[in-house]
Amino acid sequence: xxxxxxxxxxxxxxxxxxxxxxxxxxxFDEVWFPDSQLLWRDVFSVLSVTALRTERIGLGTAVTxxxxxxxxxxxxxxxxxxxxxxxxxxxxxxVGNSSVVPIGLRASTRAELREGLDQLRALLAGEEWDxxxxxxxxxxxxxxxxxxxAASGPRNLRLAGxxxxxxxxxxxxxxxxxxxxxxxxxxGAREAGRSGDVPLTVSAFCEVTDDVLASARKLKPICxxxxxxxxxxxxxxRGSISGSPTGSTRCTRTSGTPRTGTAPSRSRTAG
Numbered sequence: 001x002x003x004x005x006x007x008x009x010x011x012x013x014x015x016x017x018x019x020x021x022x023x024x025x026x027x028f029d030e031v032w033f034p035d036s037q038l039l040w041r042d043v044f045s046v047l048s049v050t051a052l053r054t055e056r057i058g059l060g061t062a063v064t065x066x067x068x069x070x071x072x073x074x075x076x077x078x079x080x081x082x083x084x085x086x087x088x089x090x091x092x093x094x095v096g097n098s099s100v101v102p103i104g105l106r107a108s109t110r111a112e113l114r115e116g117l118d119q120l121r122a123l124l125a126g127e128e129w130d131x132x133x134x135x136x137x138x139x140x141x142x143x144x145x146x147x148x149x150a151a152s153g154p155r156n157l158r159l160a161g162x163x164x165x166x167x168x169x170x171x172x173x174x175x176x177x178x179x180x181x182x183x184x185x186x187x188g189a190r191e192a193g194r195s196g197d198v199p200l201t202v203s204a205f206c207e208v209t210d211d212v213l214a215s216a217r218k219l220k221p222i223c224x225x226x227x228x229x230x231x232x233x234x235x236x237x238r239g240s241i242s243g244s245p246t247g248s249t250r251c252t253r254t255s256g257t258p259r260t261g262t263a264p265s266r267s268r269t270a271g
Contacts, residue, residue, distance in 0.1 A: 004058065007019055013046045020050045023057060028057060030058035032060045035069075060091070060148075065108060066117075071116045071120050095108040117149070146165035147164060148164055154180075158184050161184065173204045205223070
């Protein structure tokens with residue numbers, strides 16, 4: 001098991017990089033940054049600076065999308081971060097909830113997300129992609145970038161298990177919902193004829209605090225959003241692949257250790 005933190009990019013990239021460097025010193029395995037253009041700093045700019053300020057810790061997007069960013073743009077940005085942090089970067093991908101809602105766009109459909117994933121992989125592998133009147137490829141590709149899909153509902157958990165290099169679970173942290181989500185991922189992998197386990201990342205929103213009741217009130221809307229997107233047992237019949245919850249977490253200044261964020265705990269097995 002690997003333990004990481006998710007840091008809202010609510011300050012200058014150099015300060016956020018200092019937070020990541022501190023997390024590395026404290027022994028965390030990974031640091032993830034969300035992508036929401038009106039809420040936070042540009043995720044790939046932050047990751048690039050962070051890559052230069054760290055040596056060991058894994059880096060990831062939690063998560064970006066192919067709705068506000070064309071897949072070719074995401075591929076180029078991912079390649080750039082991967083060059084700066086060889087073997088350390090994971091591209092987390094979702095439908096773009098908190099990126100699309102504030103600007104009046106809709107989230108990606110399952111088919112659009114699947115096509116975007118296929119295009120990303122092709123470009124990162126140096127293959128040509130058919131854009132209608134032209135066929136193009138990414139110069140200086142980076143085929144080693146793993147792509148993880150954020151998922152909550154059963155149909156999309158199965159999709160992620162079938163096609164992704166890993167799955168970011170947006171199903172809360174109760175044993176019941178986590179077991180159900182992991183089972184759906186395994187089922188999707190079996191249906192696709194995949195062998196081996198699919199890596200899972202469990203995303204748990206939390207706040208380091210001395211006032212549990214006050215912090216619980218702040219986190220309640222986020223938990224409600226997770227339940228609405230399929231994280232509650234009664235919601236497991238509904239399917240959705242999600243980015244960050246539409247509601248935002250409170251940002252504090254990041255000159256020291258972050259006080260608010262998400263602590264994803266990654267298990268390298270789907271069991």
